[in-house]
Amino acid sequence: MTQEPKRYLITAALPYANGPIHIGHLAGVYVPADIYVRYLRAMGRDVAFVCGSDEHGVPVTIRAEQEGITVQEVVDKYHNLFKQSFADFGISFDIYSRTSNPIHHETAQDFFKNLYDKGLFEEKTEEQYYDEVKGRFLQDRYIRGTCPNCGNPDAQGDQCEKCGTALSPNELINPRSAYSNATPTLRPTKNWYLPLQDYAEWLREWIVEGHKDDWKTNVLGQCKSWIEDGLRPRAMTRDLDWGIDVPLEGLAGKKLYVWFEAPIGYISATKELTPDWEKYWKSADTKLVHFIGKDNIVFHCIIFPAMLKAYGDFILPENVPANEFMNLEGDKISTSRNWAVWLHEYLQDFPAKQDALRYALTANMPETKDNDFTWADFYTKYNSELVGILGNFINRVVVLTEKYFGGITPAVGKLQEIDQTLITTIAEAPEKIAQSLEQYRFREALAYYMDVARAGNKYMQDNAPWSLHKAGFEENKERIATILHISLQLVANLAVLGEPFLPFTAGKIRTMLGLPTTTWAQGGSMDLVKEGQTVQNTGLLFDKIEEASIEAQVGKLEATKKAREENATENKQEPAKEEKKTLVPLKPEIDYTDFEKIDIRVATVLTAEKVKGADKLLQLTLDTGIDTRTVVSGIALQYAPEDLVGKQVCLLANLAPRKLRGIMSQGMILTAETPEGTLRLIAPHEVVTNGSVVK
Numbered sequence: 001m002t003q004e005p006k007r008y009l010i011t012a013a014l015p016y017a018n019g020p021i022h023i024g025h026l027a028g029v030y031v032p033a034d035i036y037v038r039y040l041r042a043m044g045r046d047v048a049f050v051c052g053s054d055e056h057g058v059p060v061t062i063r064a065e066q067e068g069i070t071v072q073e074v075v076d077k078y079h080n081l082f083k084q085s086f087a088d089f090g091i092s093f094d095i096y097s098r099t100s101n102p103i104h105h106e107t108a109q110d111f112f113k114n115l116y117d118k119g120l121f122e123e124k125t126e127e128q129y130y131d132e133v134k135g136r137f138l139q140d141r142y143i144r145g146t147c148p149n150c151g152n153p154d155a156q157g158d159q160c161e162k163c164g165t166a167l168s169p170n171e172l173i174n175p176r177s178a179y180s181n182a183t184p185t186l187r188p189t190k191n192w193y194l195p196l197q198d199y200a201e202w203l204r205e206w207i208v209e210g211h212k213d214d215w216k217t218n219v220l221g222q223c224k225s226w227i228e229d230g231l232r233p234r235a236m237t238r239d240l241d242w243g244i245d246v247p248l249e250g251l252a253g254k255k256l257y258v259w260f261e262a263p264i265g266y267i268s269a270t271k272e273l274t275p276d277w278e279k280y281w282k283s284a285d286t287k288l289v290h291f292i293g294k295d296n297i298v299f300h301c302i303i304f305p306a307m308l309k310a311y312g313d314f315i316l317p318e319n320v321p322a323n324e325f326m327n328l329e330g331d332k333i334s335t336s337r338n339w340a341v342w343l344h345e346y347l348q349d350f351p352a353k354q355d356a357l358r359y360a361l362t363a364n365m366p367e368t369k370d371n372d373f374t375w376a377d378f379y380t381k382y383n384s385e386l387v388g389i390l391g392n393f394i395n396r397v398v399v400l401t402e403k404y405f406g407g408i409t410p411a412v413g414k415l416q417e418i419d420q421t422l423i424t425t426i427a428e429a430p431e432k433i434a435q436s437l438e439q440y441r442f443r444e445a446l447a448y449y450m451d452v453a454r455a456g457n458k459y460m461q462d463n464a465p466w467s468l469h470k471a472g473f474e475e476n477k478e479r480i481a482t483i484l485h486i487s488l489q490l491v492a493n494l495a496v497l498g499e500p501f502l503p504f505t506a507g508k509i510r511t512m513l514g515l516p517t518t519t520w521a522q523g524g525s526m527d528l529v530k531e532g533q534t535v536q537n538t539g540l541l542f543d544k545i546e547e548a549s550i551e552a553q554v555g556k557l558e559a560t561k562k563a564r565e566e567n568a569t570e571n572k573q574e575p576a577k578e579e580k581k582t583l584v585p586l587k588p589e590i591d592y593t594d595f596e597k598i599d600i601r602v603a604t605v606l607t608a609e610k611v612k613g614a615d616k617l618l619q620l621t622l623d624t625g626i627d628t629r630t631v632v633s634g635i636a637l638q639y640a641p642e643d644l645v646g647k648q649v650c651l652l653a654n655l656a657p658r659k660l661r662g663i664m665s666q667g668m669i670l671t672a673e674t675p676e677g678t679l680r681l682i683a684p685h686e687v688v689t690n691g692s693v694v695k
């Protein structure tokens with residue numbers, strides 16, 4: 001965009017209502033978005049900053065089952081927690097909405113209907129994995145299995161989180177239901193697909209040609225590889241219980257795909273914010289910027305833009321400055337492994353130290369590569385930079401003003417060269433910081449800001465007003481006044497320029513100086529504090545963090561790690577015990593022809609129930625691909641009937657039928673018998689067609 005936009009629409013990724021907010025979220029998305037927005041507001045620009053909780057999709061329903069509460073209770077709990085955490089850390093949304101609001105359901109349904117009426121979806125009936133135990137279709141994160149690319153045994157149906165490969169469920173090796181762990185079966189179902197390949201050329205021109213100079217290389221790289229790999233139709237509807245109904249007649253149990261409707265949440269939230277929402281979404285002179293983490297690039301750069309293009313009236317993002325990941329003490333942050341610093345816990349342990357965390361996360365922001373948060377680094381940065389530079393400078397100026405001039409801003413006298421140098425540094429700072437912010441280089445912007453504070457510290461040190469005071473206050477009074485006057489202007493500038501990064505600290509400085517509000521345009525001025533104006537010493541800006549409280553944080557993480565390692569060792573011990581038992585000796589040699597007589601087939605368990613009066617026996621109905629048959633198996637002590645339904649087994653299919661407890665058993669299910677006599681079922685490594693021959 002060559003002309004300056006008339007207004008800005010800034011979105012931050014909708015956090016998923018499945019676990020509390022941690023430092024990775026803050027560093028990746030919310031702190032950079034908030035810095036940018038606070039800067040724009042200080043510039044006097046028209047900004048709408050929107051966000052909200054993403055409350056649909058897969059994991060919330062699983063969590064509800066795990067916690068034994070309703071899905072609504074799960075999403076309410078996290079929505080309120082998110083809202084509180086964001087408010088606590090000064091993330092200054094204009095609106096924080098949620099996707100369970102009726103206005104969002106309507107907006108998303110209208111969007112779907114628009115594309116549907118224009119005939120822009122492909123209707124396809126396809127076989128999909130189905131969990132017979134839970135009676136549900138399995139997509140995306142509902143289905144887990146081994147990644148064909150990297151071997152990660154816990155890859156999701158839509159993506160492997162370990163290697164980042166996009167997957168479809170049928171590519172998973174050993175698929176299993178995330179609900180019940182059952183091996184799924186295949187069932188036909190109809191869904192509506194957005195033919196992304198139709199938008200490929202347009203996306204290539206728009207992103208690869210159009211934004212090659214202004215989008216971040218990590219974002220461009222991912223987009224290019226998606227487009228070059230060939231875009232495919234992507235289902236925009238799902239067979240689920242929880243979500244937004246597909247707005248078509250007679251489709252009970254079909255919902256909108258969460259990545260179809262969640263980004264529309266930005267539109268719904270804007271609608272909720274203002275009746276004038278269309279000016280933010282439909283005027284070419286609005287600049288739309290999405291702040292997200294790298295795992296959401298494809299959804300914000302490929303799928304959502306294709307949807308917006310298909311709808312037709314909406315503007316497209318000008319930029320998507322996605323960050324890489326913030327790790328914690330050398331390990332990937334993980335909600336499920338409890339490897340995180342949770343915001344609500346941080347504030348309990350470090351009350352009123354929001355800016356300390358904002359500072360550490362910005363100074364180390366993972367803008368171009370994954371970065372690491374360590375408590376040692378947090379402690380060092382706090383002490384040497386916030387306390388040692390910024391806090392120290394401001395404290396000295398305020399205390400000396402109080403001591404020498406009774407807290408009244410003294411007059412400025414004749415300027416020396418050293419004063420002029422500092423004045424130039426101050427004058428140049430706003431533009432320098434702004435340029436970095438405009439290009440989403442937040443670390444650099446913060447470093448420039450700290451350079452200003454550093455220059456102030458040096459100015460104090462070089463001029464040493466305390467020495468002049470000692471040498472004789474009356475004869476040096478004008479010079480001391482000038483030094484403190486200039487220093488107070490610099491303190492005021494640190495409030496103006498610090499507002500985007502350290503909003504709580506900026507507020508405290510304003511209180512000290514009696515500046516109710518500031519604008520970016522005031523930055524660089526040497527007239528922010530007037531002669532005669534009262535300066536209040538309200539105490540240290542950054543008080544001491546005890547080393548013990550840092551050690552406590554490290555200890556907490558070490559305990560988590562230790563618990564995890566102990567778990568892993570316990571799990572390993574079982575097979576080791578088994579090895580000590582005596583194994584059954586080998587049977588006499590046979591010819592292949594003997595083996596050929598045996599017909600072993602893969603079959604799926606359709607039903608399973610206990611046999612009355614026999615606590616070891618289960619009666620199973622099997623789909624063998626050839627027929628449906630009944631088999632009685634002695635595995636009731638090891639397997640509950642509900643764990644078997646939907647699982648594949650190996651069946652000795654040509655064994656002569658025999659009656660067991662009055663039931664005709666047509667074959668035998670194969671198991672491995674451990675030396676202790678425990679039976680474990682034998683199954684193919686991945687789902688295969690029933691009736692496949694085992695040889």
Ligand SMILES: [Zn+2]
Nearest residue numbers: 147150160163
């Ligand atoms: Zn993988």
